[in-house]
Amino acid sequence: MTIRVLLADDQPLVRAALRMVITDTPDVEVVGEAGDGAEAVRLTGELAPDVVVMDIRMPGMDGIEATRLITTGPCTTRVVVLTTFDDDDYVYGALRAGASGFLVKDMALDDILAAVRVVASGDALIAPSVTRRLIKEFAARPATTPPPPPRAALGGITDREREVLTLVGSGLSNAEIADRLCISVATAKTYLTRLLAKLDARDRVQLVILAYEAGLVAPSGS
Helix, strand or coil: CCEEEEEECCCHHHHHHHHHHHHCCCCEEEEEEECCHHHHHHHHHHHCCCEEEEECCCCCCCHHHHHHHHHCCCCCCEEEEEECCCCCCCHHHHHHCCCCEEEECCCCHHHHHHHHHHHHCCCCECCHHHHHHHHHHHHCCHHHCCCCCCHHHHCCCCHHHHHHHHHHHCCCCHHHHHHHHCCCHHHHHHHHHHHHHHCCCCCHHHHHHHHHHCCCCCHHHC
């Protein structure tokens, strides 16, 4: 099955570079391009792509609002955001808006292509190093983060599931979680699946957000 991608970036050179590498890939195709958030939302409604590669900073409607409108709309389109971590203050907002992960602009094009495949498969793209940086970044700016929900919201999970959620929030991969808890990788995946169901989370990214907001991940652990 071919993965249908919409590119949303106000820089034509960025779109051209992505389009070039995707054109040479048999299982991925570019079905449209947008230069701002409003156009991205409109084209998503018209073309129903599998994945939108969304820049955060664009004129007019930015990538955060466009992501929110796309992920709450009728389409099943998933969104990954483009960010320049060193100066981007909007990453957390993009995740809250429903983005399924990150593409850092200085990533190799082949890595970006691989990331699109990951998100299209229904998984979330959030590398451990990115997770740790997110936690550090937003822990340093408490005024800009929403107040954490009451811990009662996690009352339906077991102690072991809480451990797994904490490790997910700390940026550990399934293999690292398995090693830390002395369980198999398959068992770690099972716990993750249960957490997604119990907490009504769409993907791993939302679990990371929940772990952070619930206070399970301390800044000292970033």
